[in-house]
Amino acid sequence: MIQSSVLQDLLQRFVSSTPDIQGAALVSPDGLPISSILSAEMDEERTAAMSAAILSLGERIGQELARGLVERIFVEGEKGYSILISCGTEAVLLVLAGKAVKQGLLFLETKRLVAEIKPLLD
Amino acid sequence: MEILKIGITGTVGAGKTTFVRAISEIEVVDTERVARDETALIKTTTTVAFDFGRLTLNSGQILHLYGTPGQFRFDFMWDILIPNVHGYVFLVDTSRPQNFRASRRLLNYMKQKTQTPLIIGLTHTDCQGAWQPEDIALTLGLVDSNTRPPIIKVNATNSHSVAQCLILLVEQLLKTDFNVI
Ligand SMILES: Nc1nc2c(ncn2[C@@H]2O[C@H](COP(=O)(O)OP(=O)(O)OP(=O)(O)O)[C@@H](O)[C@H]2O)c(=O)[nH]1
Ligand SMILES: [Mg+2]
Numbered sequence: 609m610i611q612s613s614v615l616q617d618l619l620q621r622f623v624s625s626t627p628d629i630q631g632a633a634l635v636s637p638d639g640l641p642i643s644s645i646l647s648a649e650m651d652e653e654r655t656a657a658m659s660a661a662i663l664s665l666g667e668r669i670g671q672e673l674a675r676g677l678v679e680r681i682f683v684e685g686e687k688g689y690s691i692l693i694s695c696g697t698e699a700v701l702l703v704l705a706g707k708a709v710k711q712g713l714l715f716l717e718t719k720r721l722v723a724e725i726k727p728l729l730d
Numbered sequence: 731m732e733i734l735k736i737g738i739t740g741t742v743g744a745g746k747t748t749f750v751r752a753i754s755e756i757e758v759v760d761t762e763r764v765a766r767d768e769t770a771l772i773k774t775t776t777t778v779a780f781d782f783g784r785l786t787l788n789s790g791q792i793l794h795l796y797g798t799p800g801q802f803r804f805d806f807m808w809d810i811l812i813p814n815v816h817g818y819v820f821l822v823d824t825s826r827p828q829n830f831r832a833s834r835r836l837l838n839y840m841k842q843k844t845q846t847p848l849i850i851g852l853t854h855t856d857c858q859g860a861w862q863p864e865d866i867a868l869t870l871g872l873v874d875s876n877t878r879p880p881i882i883k884v885n886a887t888n889s890h891s892v893a894q895c896l897i898l899l900v901e902q903l904l905k906t907d908f909n910v911i
Binding site: 664 | 763
């Protein structure tokens with residue numbers, strides 16, 4: 609088992625690095641929380657379960673509707689974005705960002721974070 | 731053509747995914763993931779969104795089958811699926827008394843979300859330590875045998891048994907004056 613404090617630190621740094629990134633959570637593919645930086649009104653357990661559910665459906669769409677391997681799921685809301693990315697077989701990353709965020713930067717930063725997390729989980 | 735939406739629910743390992751797979755005429759859309767919670771003690775994977783299958787009855791009705799996840803952390807999926815079904819099967823693994831309390835809680839949750847007809851499907855009745863139907867009914871809080879939903883034994887791994895169970899539910903539906911959405 610990897611030290612959860614290492615993951616927590618990584619997520620914390622990621623969220624603090626850009627003002628428009630508002631939260632991040634790492635969850636298991638079956639929907640259990642691993643580590644998260646979320647605002648107090650967001651329930652960690654529910655967030656984890658929802659993240660796993662939506663990623664599974666997105667991946668199913670990629671597969672059945674011949675879109676290939678799913679890189680990320682991007683939910684655009686009135687007030688901001690939620691992004692879900694698979695971190696290998698062990699985890700799913702959820703990132704929450706405000707509307708003002710630059711999408712290109714967000715994707716880049718997220719990819720970088722995934723690359724940092726993945727080796728810790730294997 | 732009449733489409734009936736049928737929910738298949740119950741706690742972890744009751745046999746929801748197996749049930750839908752046993753009877754569906756299309757390849758089932760399932761969302762199985764490797765289980766890391768207590769589910770791993772029973773089986774390797776668990777449903778994280780839903781199972782979807784389809785079955786055409788001789789009578790011409792088409793059943794859309796929606797299997798739910800079983801853990802309480804997925805209650806948002808129950809909220810999405812269950813209020814929209816015409817009726818549902820509530821599966822109980824009769825050989826796992828440690829799950830009966832959760833079953834009862836889940837059943838009460840479902841009843842609050844929808845008043846549509848339901849039947850209780852008892853699975854794993856062939857397994858060691860399986861409880862009798864009457865005892866299960868009591869643990870679920872279904873004390874009055876006149877008003878409680880029909881209870882049927884079902885082996886989710888057997889398509890014939892699953893068909894019997896669905897036919898019973900459809901009969902139940904036809905007795906009530908339901909509106910097809
Ligand atoms: N012996 C026996 N095995 C059964 C019966 N019904 C189901 N099973 C087995 O019980 C297990 C049920 O697993 P699933 O179908 O994944 O259960 P589920 O309700 O979808 O579980 P979650 O999605 O994790 O909530 C499978 O291994 C089935 O083969 C039964 O009546 N008898
Ligand atoms: Mg299942």
